[in-house]
Amino acid sequence: MLRYTLRQIEYAVAIWDHGSVAAASARLGVAQPTLSAALAKLEEQMGLQLFIRHHAQGVSPSPAGFRFLAEARNLLTHAEDFQRGMAEAGSLVEGQLSLASFTTIAPAFVPPVIKGFASQHPGVSFRMAEGTQDELFDGLRRGLYDVALLYAVDMTDEFLVTPLASFAPHVLLPARHRLTRLTSVPLAALREEPFVLLDIAPSRTYFTRILESAGITPHVAFSSPSLEVVRGLVGQGLGYSILITRPRGDHSYAGEELAVRPIAGEVEAGVIALAALKQMRKTRLVAAFEEHCVNCFKAFGTAP
Structure with a gap:
């Protein structure tokens, strides 16, 4: 028997994303007491303190909360994927994809990749980020990004790496x-x-x-x-x-x-690759984007 609901998980992730119960309440259109009660019940059921409360300054995830909330975000993604799959019973790809990119790769490659994918899948929205390799690794581990476009250098076996192109x-x-x-x-x-x-x-x-x-x-x-x-x-x-x-x-x-x-x-050679965290099960959206990147990069360079 599950000890939590998807609604509780959704509320907790929204509080993380927006930094406070008040901001999440405004975004979701749900009363603050409802969100606070759902969060308190979830923490009680899990036996974890998910957030550190800061007086008049919102909340931040606790150390245990970081791991829980990363997994929770992934759970919500798969729940949405499951619902769409049952509703459509087909190959429709939609939802939000969180894409991070290494800072020097982003200007040249991210805009055309996104334009091509969006034209094929108009139901997909993007949340984009740029950063250093260490920042991308950290974001993948914390569940902030679905995939990251980066150079395949100093990669560890915790990541699933799809080489896209090599450049001299x-x-x-x-x-x-x-x-x-x-x-x-x-x-x-x-x-x-x-x-x-x-x-x-x-x-x-x-x-x-x-x-x-x-x-x-x-x-x-x-x-x-x-x-x-x-x-x-x-x-x-x-x-x-x-x-x-x-x-x-x-x-x-x-x-x-x-x-x-x-x-x-x-x-x-420098190998550009798409990386994802191995422990996160690949959604249809991520799989479709990965395939698109492989095809798109054939026009950018020589496949490694």
Whole structure:
């Protein structure tokens, strides 16, 4: 016999999403005493304190509440999926998909991926987020995201990873740099050059590993977590960088011309992948989005 109801679970997740009973009440159109009573009953039934109450500042999940609420969100998703499946008895894909993306991947790939999927499935809405690799991992573990678009670097076996495309890294140079006369740049030619590092995980370890594998200890003159700041520093002639992401038009935000050259010889490719938490059962919506991404990325790069 179940000791809780889906309505109680829905109320608890809404309180988490909106940060307070009052905000959840306004959003759901349910009286505050009703929400408070449902939450208290759920905590009693589970034997857990799900939230820490902050006087006049709403609530935040307790340590035990984080795990419970992540699982609760997944339960609601599957309950909705089950209801739609029984009602439609077919292949209709609808609902909300929570998609997170690595910060440098998002601008180039997320908009066209979403546009294509939305045109095929107009009943789907998206909740989007961007972040570092660690932030994406944390969000997947906590059930905040259904899937995350990221680089398949330093992945652990807790994630289900679907490779989408591989891209070769390139050398980014100031337009008038001496090495621009080459059609491809040997890494050895960069040994004494100042390096502008994209300082965000896992990019920092990936790009430095490429240089170190060629026996080069990079001289990091500047570093930034922003792709466009890195491109701007290179545009000012302050060093070179190694990147994967290449925005349309080889110019910095300030208008300086940039030169892009492939790396001579074989180097470790960057693999873009879709990741989900293994312990979360895949819904029809997630499965359909995964299939769409696989097809969509065939036009973006070479499949790994």
